[in-house]
Amino acid sequence: MSASYKHRRSSMHSLFNDVIRIFICLLGLIQLSYEAGGSSKGDWQFGDPKGLCMRLQADISLYLTYYRNDGQQHDGTVHVPTTSKVNVTDSSCNKTVTTNGITVSSQVLILQLDQMPGWSLTFAFTQDPRFHTDNGKQYALYQINVTANYSSCSQQFPDASELTYVYYTPIDLNKTSDDNLELAEALYADNDHSFYCPSPNKFPINRDNVAGLPA
Ligand SMILES: *[C@@H]1O[C@H](CO)[C@@H](O)[C@H](O)[C@H]1NC(C)=O
Numbered sequence: 095m096s097a098s099y100k101h102r103r104s105s106m107h108s109l110f111n112d113v114i115r116i117f118i119c120l121l122g123l124i125q126l127s128y129e130a131g132g133s134s135k136g137d138w139q140f141g142d143p144k145g146l147c148m149r150l151q152a153d154i155s156l157y158l159t160y161y162r163n164d165g166q167q168h169d170g171t172v173h174v175p176t177t178s179k180v181n182v183t184d185s186s187c188n189k190t191v192t193t194n195g196i197t198v199s200s201q202v203l204i205l206q207l208d209q210m211p212g213w214s215l216t217f218a219f220t221q222d223p224r225f226h227t228d229n230g231k232q233y234a235l236y237q238i239n240v241t242a243n244y245s246s247c248s249q250q251f252p253d254a255s256e257l258t259y260v261y262y263t264p265i266d267l268n269k270t271s272d273d274n275l276e277l278a279e280a281l282y283a284d285n286d287h288s289f290y291c292p293s294p295n296k297f298p299i300n301r302d303n304v305a306g307l308p309a
C-alpha cells in the first residue's frame with residue numbers, strides 16, 4: 095500500500111501559534127517504520143468484510159487547552175499510547191457523518207486511548223469534493239475530534255473545571271475563507287486510503303480558543 099503526502103500550504107509556521115493542536119508524525123510506509131523501529135509510534139487499521147479501508151501509523155501527541163477552577167486557561171499534553179485500540183464498534187468504512195447541518199459520506203477511525211478511560215480520538219476521512227479532494231480522487235482528513243476525560247488524566251490536566259470535554263474541528267462550508275478546510279488541505283492521500291507524513295507536523299483541531307471551550 096503506497097501513500098503520498100504533500101503540503102498544499104507553504105506557511106506551516108502559522109499553525110504553531112494555535113491553541114489546540116494535534117501533532118501527527120506518520121513515520122512512514124510499513125517497511126520504513128519497521129526499520130525506524132520507533133517505539134512511540136502506533137499502527138492502527140480498520141476494515142470491514144470488503145477489506146482494509148484505513149491505516150494510520152503515527153506518533154500522536156495532543157496539545158489541549160482547558161480551564162482550571164480559577165478561570166484561567168492552561169495547556170495539557172497527551173501522548174496517545176501506542177497500545178491504544180481501534181474502537182471496532184463505532185469505526186466505519188462507510189458512515190454518514192452529520193456535522194453543523196451538513197452530511198458527509200466518510201470513513202471514520204476511532205481510537206480508545208489506552209489506560210485513559212473516557213478518552214477517544216476520532217479521525218474522519220472523505221472523498222467529498224467539497225473538501226478539495228481533486229474531484230473525489232483523494233481522501234482528505236477533514237475532521238478530528240478528541241473526547242477528553244480530564245479526571246482520568248489529572249496529572250496533565252490538574253484542577254480542571256470540567257470533567258469532560260469534546261474538542262472538534264469546526265466545519266462551515268459556507269465560510270468563504272478556507273480556515274475550516276485547513277486539515278483537509280494539509281492531510282490527504284492520492285491513492286488507496288493510506289496517510290503518510292515524513293516528518294512531525296502540527297495541525298490545528300480547532301483554531302477558536304473561545305467559542306470551542308466552555309465559558
Ligand atoms: C466505543 O465502543 C464502545 C463499545 O465497545 C461504545 O460503547 C463506545 O461508545 C464507543 N466509543 C466511542 C468514542 O465511540
Ligand SMILES: *[C@@H]1O[C@H](CO)[C@@H](O)[C@H](O)[C@H]1NC(C)=O
Nearest residue numbers: 142144187188189190199200
Ligand atoms: C455506503 O452506505 C450507503 C448506505 O448507508 C450505501 O448506499 C452505499 O452504497 C455504501 N457505499 C459503499 C461504497 O459501500
Ligand SMILES: *[C@@H]1O[C@H](CO)[C@@H](O)[C@H](O)[C@H]1NC(C)=O
Nearest residue numbers: 191192193194216218239262
Ligand atoms: C465531531 O464532533 C462534532 C461536534 O460535536 C460533530 O458534529 C461531528 O459529527 C463529530 N464528527 C465525527 C466524525 O464524529
Ligand SMILES: *[C@@H]1O[C@H](CO)[C@@H](O)[C@H](O)[C@H]1NC(C)=O
Nearest residue numbers: 211212213243244245246247
Ligand atoms: C473518566 O475518568 C474517571 C477517573 O479515572 C473514571 O472513573 C470514569 O469512568 C471515566 N469516564 C469514562 C466515560 O470512561
Ligand SMILES: *[C@@H]1O[C@H](CO)[C@@H](O)[C@H](O)[C@H]1NC(C)=O
Nearest residue numbers: 194195196265266267268269
Ligand atoms: C449554509 O448555507 C445554506 C444555504 O444558504 C443554508 O441553508 C445553511 O443553513 C447554511 N449553513 C450554515 C451552517 O450556516
